[in-house]
Amino acid sequence: MAAKRRRSASPPKQSAVVGPNGDSSTTSTDALSTHAYKKLKLLSEHSASSPFPDFHHPSAEDAHAIHGLLASHTPGGAPVHEAPSTSSNSAMTCGHAPNVIDALIGTILSQNTSSANSSAAKRSLDNVFGLGEPGFEQMAKADRQLIVDAIRSGGLANRKAKIIQEALVTVKKKHGRYDLQHLAAPGVTDEQAMQELVSYDGVGPKTAACVLSFCLGRQAFAVDTHVFRLSRLLGWIPKTADRVGAQAHLQLKIPPELKYGLHVMMVRHGRACRGCKKDGKGLCPLKTWLKEKGTMQSEKVEGHDDLHDQAASQPKALKRRTRGND
Numbered sequence: 137m138a139a140k141r142r143r144s145a146s147p148p149k150q151s152a153v154v155g156p157n158g159d160s161s162t163t164s165t166d167a168l169s170t171h172a173y174k175k176l177k178l179l180s181e182h183s184a185s186s187p188f189p190d191f192h193h194p195s196a197e198d199a200h201a202i203h204g205l206l207a208s209h210t211p212g213g214a215p216v217h218e219a220p221s222t223s224s225n226s227a228m229t230c231g232h233a234p235n236v237i238d239a240l241i242g243t244i245l246s247q248n249t250s251s252a253n254s255s256a257a258k259r260s261l262d263n264v265f266g267l268g269e270p271g272f273e274q275m276a277k278a279d280r281q282l283i284v285d286a287i288r289s290g291g292l293a294n295r296k297a298k299i300i301q302e303a304l305v306t307v308k309k310k311h312g313r314y315d316l317q318h319l320a321a322p323g324v325t326d327e328q329a330m331q332e333l334v335s336y337d338g339v340g341p342k343t344a345a346c347v348l349s350f351c352l353g354r355q356a357f358a359v360d361t362h363v364f365r366l367s368r369l370l371g372w373i374p375k376t377a378d379r380v381g382a383q384a385h386l387q388l389k390i391p392p393e394l395k396y397g398l399h400v401m402m403v404r405h406g407r408a409c410r411g412c413k414k415d416g417k418g419l420c421p422l423k424t425w426l427k428e429k430g431t432m433q434s435e436k437v438e439g440h441d442d443l444h445d446q447a448a449s450q451p452k453a454l455k456r457r458t459r460g461n462d
Contacts, residue, residue: 175334175341182384183327187377194372196391202370202422203394206401209421214397217353225255230358232350236316237272237307239351240333241300243343247462249291257290272314276304299338306336319352326354340462341383349399355392358399359383362406369412369422 181187194202207214220232220239230246231239241261246254264286265274275283283297290296308314319329326348333344345358359367359382367373372389373382390398405412411420 169337171337172335176331178380178384179327179331179334179341182388184388186385186388187381188374188385191374191385194370194386194389196389198370198372199390199394199398201425203398203401205421205425206405207397210401210404215400217349217396219353220351225258230350231346234351235268236319236347236351237304237314238267239347240303240316240339240343243346243350244296244299244339245287245290247292247296247343254290257287257293260289261286269314272304272307275301276308276314295338299336303336303339326356329354330356341380342462345383345387349396353396355395357383357387357390357395359386360403363399363402366402366406366412366422370426 231243345356348354348356411418
C-alpha cells in the first residue's frame with residue numbers, strides 16, 4: 137500500500153498587537169484562543185466592507201435625521217463625549233472611566249443586568265480588591281471564588297469572574313503589567329484598539345466598542361439590545377442580522393460624528409419609550425417619522441442583552457465566527 141502523503145504545514149497565522157509605546161508587532165495566533173482568532177478574523181473581514189454588502193441602509197441623511205429627531209426629544213440636546221472622571225463607576229456608565237482596564241471590567245459587569253446591580257457589583261469588587269494596578273494584580277492572583285462572591289449582585293458571576301480574571305492574566309503576559317493605557321495614545325488607531333480588546337476571551341465587539349467610545353472617546357458604535365431593536369424598527373439592518381453583524385454594518389454606515397450621541401440617545405429612547413416596544417402603546421417619534429416617510433417596519437424584536445450573541449437568524453458563515461462573545 138502506498139504511503140499517504142503528508143500535507144505540508146500551513147504557515148502560522150499572525151495578528152497585530154499594539155505595544156505600550158504604540159508600536160505594532162505581530163504574534164502567532166497559536167497564542168490566541170480559537171474564539172479570539174475568529175473575532176479578529178471577523179473584524180479584519182468587515183473593517184472596510186459590511187457583512188451585508190447589498191443592504192444600503194441607513195443613508196447618512198437618515199442617520200442625521202434620526203440623530204436630530206432624538207436630540208429634539210432629549211433635554212439639553214444630543215450628548216457629547218466628555219473626559220471621564222476618576223470617581224466614575226465604570227459599570228454604571230458603560231465604561232466611562234479613565235482607566236482602560238477599569239472601563240473594560242465595568243462594561244463586562246454591566247452585561248445582562250440592571251445598572252443598579254452592575255454598579256453594586258463594581259463597588260463591591262473595588263472594596264474587596266482595591267483600584268488601579270494593585271487591585272488588578274490582586275484580582276489576577278486571587279482565588280476566583282473571591283471575585284465571584286464580590287460581583288454576585290451583578291448576575292452571571294461565575295462567567296464574568298472568569299472573563300475578568302483571564303483578561304487580567306493575559307494583559308500581564310502581553311504587556312508586562314496590568315495596564316492598557318497605551319490604547320489611548322494618538323498613534324493607536326481605532327481598529328488597533330478594537331483588535332486588542334477583542335483578543336481577550338469573552339470580550340466581544342459590543343463590549344470593546346463601549347470601551348472605545350465611553351472610555352477612549354473614539355468613534356465606535358456599540359449595538360446593545362436597545363440599539364439593535366430600534367435599528368430593526370428603522371430598517372437600518374437586514375431582518376437576518378444578529379447584533380454582531382448589525383454592529384459591523386452600522387459601524388460603517390453611521391457617520392463618525394454621530395456615533396457617540398446617536399448610541400446614547402437610542403439607548404435612552406429604547407429604555408424610556410413605551411410606544412416603540414413590542415405591542416407598546418403610546419406615541420413614538422421614531423414611528424411617527426417612519427409613517428411620515430412611508431417606510432414603517434414590522435417590529436418583532438425585543439431581544440436580551442446576553443453575554444452570548446444571538447445568532448439564530450444570522451447566515452451560517454457569520455454565526456460560526458461570532459457565537460459566544462458580546
